[in-house]
Amino acid sequence: MESGDKVWEVFIQKKPGLAFKHVGNCHAYDKKMAIQNARELYTRRSEGRAIWVVPSDQIVSVPLDDADAFFDPADDKVYRHSTFYKIPSGVKHL
């Protein structure tokens, strides 16, 4: 077993077919312990039937400092929303 205290991100699937949802994280020293600790912390009230755990350091995220460059340019581009189309009168469920 590999070792060392690590933080793991925990994802729970409520029912087969549904998307896994991020529910929080847990500490563990290895994969087996991570999945068992996730079970103890996040499924003790029947929250799901399947668990994923991923080492937090394996998740790639946008650096906080770069958030402006990554996301602000989208703010003034309303044309990217499909709100400029006329909806045909016959369509009810859009």
Add this chain to the structure above:
Amino acid sequence: MNFTFESNESKFLLRIADTSLILAQRLAEMCSKGPFLEEDIALSNTSLDLFGRAEELYKIICRIENDKFEPDELVYKRNERQFYNLKLVEQPNEDFAWVIVRQFLHDVYAKEVFTELLKSENSEVVGLSQKVLKEIKYSHLHAKDWIERLGLGTEESNSRTQSAVNHILKYIEEIFNFDDIDKTYLSNTAEIESKWNAEINAVFAAYNITRIEVPPLSMRDYRDGFHSEYMGPLLSVMQYLPRAYPDAKW
């Protein structure tokens, strides 16, 4: 109160119920004292499973005995010599290795017993066994993984595990001195013992733990209500409140 049991079946089930209860109490003592948050919750979850298992068994026992007492009375009003749990489970939480070794040795035994009870003639016992075998399977897996980590971990984790094993092994022999009552309700007691030995030996060997030879001990049997020195203090904590305040309600 008079705690005499008329039926052999309730005497038999009481041994399993008391074993579950006392182990539950020991694990409950670990609440807020686990080595880290996640493990703390894991031990508390296992404790609650065991309390639930004990409660269901006490309910069955009370029905067999025509409701002449209630589960709460069995838990809070019996004295030490009226409990029939394995001495194994009353051993203290000396350190985390003791908690894990005690749990592992118990879970392997409990798994075999409840597997036998799937063949019981009492449908309530069969139903309960089906349910608790899932709990035991998980707890057993959890304890076994820890034996692996502790046994193959550091020099200190190995030596602490070994000293826990050396102490706790003294309380194993009585488990397999099955009497006629056990043999009435467990169809294959020899197999319980051989499977237990096979698994314990294999796991210890794989994870660098030695199963020491225990010299013959003159220890009186748990089936007659005998205990080790650790039982009294456990009961005094567990029973304090209802004994000090007999009218207290949940």
